[in-house]
Amino acid sequence: MTAPIRALLTALALCALAACTPRDAATESQREVAPILLSADARDAHSFARPAEARVTHVSLDLAADFEAERMVGSATLDLEVADDATEVVLDTRDLDIREVSNAGGEALQWALGEADGAHGAPLTVQLDGAEQIKIEYASSPDAVALQWLSPEQTAGGEKPFLFSQGQAILNRSWIPTQDSPGIRQTWDARIVAPEGIQVVMSADLANRDGERVDGPEGQAMRAFEFEMIHPVAPYLIAIAAGDLAFREIGPRTGVWAEPATLAAAAREFTDLERMVAAAELLYGPYRWGRYDVLVLPPAFPYGGMENPRLTFLTPTVIAGDGSLVSLLAHELAHSWSGNLVTNATWNDTWLNEGFTTYIENRIMEQVYGPEQAAMLAELSWADLQAGIEAAGGPSSAATQLHVELDDIDPDDWPSGVAYEKGEVFLRTLEHAVGRERFDAWLRGYFDRYAFQPQTSARLLTDLNEHLFADDPALAERIGLERWIFQPGLPSNAFHWTSPRFAAVDRIAAAFVERGDAAAIPWDDWTTQERLRFLAALPRELPAPRLAALDRALALSESGNGEVRFAWLMLAIPNRYDPAKPSAEAFLTSMGRRKFVAPLFEALIAQGEWGAAFARELYAEARPGYHSVTTTTVDETVGYRPSG
Ligand code: BES
Numbered sequence: 001m002t003a004p005i006r007a008l009l010t011a012l013a014l015c016a017l018a019a020c021t022p023r024d025a026a027t028e029s030q031r032e033v034a035p036i037l038l039s040a041d042a043r044d045a046h047s048f049a050r051p052a053e054a055r056v057t058h059v060s061l062d063l064a065a066d067f068e069a070e071r072m073v074g075s076a077t078l079d080l081e082v083a084d085d086a087t088e089v090v091l092d093t094r095d096l097d098i099r100e101v102s103n104a105g106g107e108a109l110q111w112a113l114g115e116a117d118g119a120h121g122a123p124l125t126v127q128l129d130g131a132e133q134i135k136i137e138y139a140s141s142p143d144a145v146a147l148q149w150l151s152p153e154q155t156a157g158g159e160k161p162f163l164f165s166q167g168q169a170i171l172n173r174s175w176i177p178t179q180d181s182p183g184i185r186q187t188w189d190a191r192i193v194a195p196e197g198i199q200v201v202m203s204a205d206l207a208n209r210d211g212e213r214v215d216g217p218e219g220q221a222m223r224a225f226e227f228e229m230i231h232p233v234a235p236y237l238i239a240i241a242a243g244d245l246a247f248r249e250i251g252p253r254t255g256v257w258a259e260p261a262t263l264a265a266a267a268r269e270f271t272d273l274e275r276m277v278a279a280a281e282l283l284y285g286p287y288r289w290g291r292y293d294v295l296v297l298p299p300a301f302p303y304g305g306m307e308n309p310r311l312t313f314l315t316p317t318v319i320a321g322d323g324s325l326v327s328l329l330a331h332e333l334a335h336s337w338s339g340n341l342v343t344n345a346t347w348n349d350t351w352l353n354e355g356f357t358t359y360i361e362n363r364i365m366e367q368v369y370g371p372e373q374a375a376m377l378a379e380l381s382w383a384d385l386q387a388g389i390e391a392a393g394g395p396s397s398a399a400t401q402l403h404v405e406l407d408d409i410d411p412d413d414w415p416s417g418v419a420y421e422k423g424e425v426f427l428r429t430l431e432h433a434v435g436r437e438r439f440d441a442w443l444r445g446y447f448d449r450y451a452f453q454p455q456t457s458a459r460l461l462t463d464l465n466e467h468l469f470a471d472d473p474a475l476a477e478r479i480g481l482e483r484w485i486f487q488p489g490l491p492s493n494a495f496h497w498t499s500p501r502f503a504a505v506d507r508i509a510a511a512f513v514e515r516g517d518a519a520a521i522p523w524d525d526w527t528t529q530e531r532l533r534f535l536a537a538l539p540r541e542l543p544a545p546r547l548a549a550l551d552r553a554l555a556l557s558e559s560g561n562g563e564v565r566f567a568w569l570m571l572a573i574p575n576r577y578d579p580a581k582p583s584a585e586a587f588l589t590s591m592g593r594r595k596f597v598a599p600l601f602e603a604l605i606a607q608g609e610w611g612a613a614f615a616r617e618l619y620a621e622a623r624p625g626y627h628s629v630t631t632t633t634v635d636e637t638v639g640y641r642p643s644g
């Protein structure tokens with residue numbers, strides 16, 4: 001029997017038992033089972049799964065969000081594709097409380113949890129005894145690394161608690177027992193029960209916006225929300241948020257979810273969202289996920305953005321008030337092609353997600369805001385790349401390769417800046433070598449050829465040779481594709497897109513260093529990108545009077561633009577500029593975005609007596625508000641040890 005037919009029959013059998021609506025059976029038959037790569041270069045060192053024996057094809061979650069206990073409680077029912085001679089399935093888990101595993105008939109199956117191995121968690125091995133569907137009853141731990149349970153005080157509204165998840169890279173196993181490997185794509189659905197007054201959203205189609213009234217334990221008023229993702233996705237892309245959330249439309253298929261207090265500002269900030277989707281489609285073909293909505297999270301969200309399908313998760317720090325940081329939106333939208341449609345098979349090829357996305361982000365920005373803006377963004381990114389290579393140990397460090405061998409390195413603790421900007425520059429270099437028209441046609445075809453599939457560096461290389469360089473292999477040779485992908489450093493043929501407006505900014509920065517005349521800085525006429533360039537162009541060592549003059553003229557310590565505030569503090573702290581301390585304190589206790597939090601604590605610690613004690617005290621105060629992604633990184637920096 002073929003897998004889809006088997007799945008359909010199982011669905012019909014289950015429907016007979018559970019009296020489902022015909023809609024369920026119909027969508028079940030629409031689900032596709034995505035292929036997986038099983039070549040040696042696609043072995044995933046960060047998952048215990050052995051998909052060649054038994055692999056998960058569909059996940060069905062039935063969970064209640066228990067805000068008091070800070071646990072997700074319920075079950076995950078997994079559809080499996082089992083090889084003829086296989087007897088067991090291995091799943092990824094982390095800190096899960098497994099209560100029972102049974103087959104479709106409700107009979108108990110034998111299972112065992114292996115030893116826990118740090119960030120990898122523990123393998124859950126289930127004896128199948130012929131089963132091709134298993135149900136795992138479980139609860140997540142209050143310490144689940146993917147989840148953050150916020151008290152009402154940690155939200156904008158201050159009245160209701162909030163829950164959100166962050167799955168990438170290997171965190172989802174802390175609330176979903178499945179094969180947590182990006183190469184093992186799974187369709188999924190979910191029924192989530194939450195207390196009355198809490199709106200649940202997920203990275204999938206929400207069938208009932210208002211939920212359905214159900215009784216909780218002790219007759220408590222609850223609501224059940226139903227979700228469905230009919231496309232096979234990498235399991236790190238299953239995401240949830242629940243809290244006091246409201247929705248506002250932006251365009252016909254775009255909109256924003258946020259706490260009521262943030263909704264209007266968010267909708268204003270993201271007015272160009274629909275145009276961005278249209279621009280991306282023009283370049284790379286149809287947007288394949290139906291709606292594209294964004295969700296503004298409470299300030300604890302540890303990333304700038306996370307490309308959860310149909311529902312990008314965003315930090316509130318992207319709301320600058322003037323739309324000046326929306327390249328972040330373009331970035332997460334770009335992942336709808338690079339990352340969500342074509343997905344790195346393992347975390348050794350993160351650059352296939354992030355590098356492609358950083359390139360596409362810039363192309364979307366160029367399409368919507370013009371080449372002058374795009375050039376500035378590209379040049380900021382180029383500077384980030386230089387810094388990233390240094391931070392990774394210099395140009396001969398293996399950490400500066402696009403394809404990396406992470407093996408026993410935790411992919412969530414990996415400074416992957418190089419994957420973003422070196423990846424971007426590689427694609428930009430290819431674009432310039434073959435011409436934009438040919439390159440765009442290739443990239444669009446690439447997304448069609450590998451849609452809903454995992455991807456590896458090796459397969460990309462083959463594809464480039466077969467599709468982009470078929471009639472000019474000598475050109476591929478000259479560019480040095482393999483060197484770009486598998487060797488460290490930045491090849492000398494790297495294409496550097498420069499911005500004439502930045503050249504002007506650089507001259508003004510030099511004049512300020514010389515004369516200290518802050519009134520001569522045309523700050524108000526500048527875009528945020530020029531302001532960021534200005535701050536980056538200043539020498540890292542500046543005397544206090546120069547810093548004070550800047551701060552007085554430009555109010556940098558109070559800047560409400562997160563990127564500007566961060567760039568300023570990263571200049572002021574190493575110069576031990578005292579007024580930076582209250583500014584850093586206010587900033588670091590107001591949001592938990594790792595990209596800002598981690599370097600600032602590092603900079604403070606590096607200042608010994610001036611900054612280290614201050615940093616430790618501040619961290620103890622701020623840490624309870626941070627997500628595990630941020631604390632895992634910063635704990636090490638500040639030498640934090642939990643007391644008691
Ligand atoms: N997918 C990433 C976030 C991520 C990467 C999470 C690796 C876990 C592991 C997301 O698309 C991203 O890159 N976010 C950036 C924004 C961006 C504009 C560079 C961020 O959070 O700063």
Ligand code: ZN
Pocket residue numbers: 331335353354357
């Ligand atoms: Zn990204």
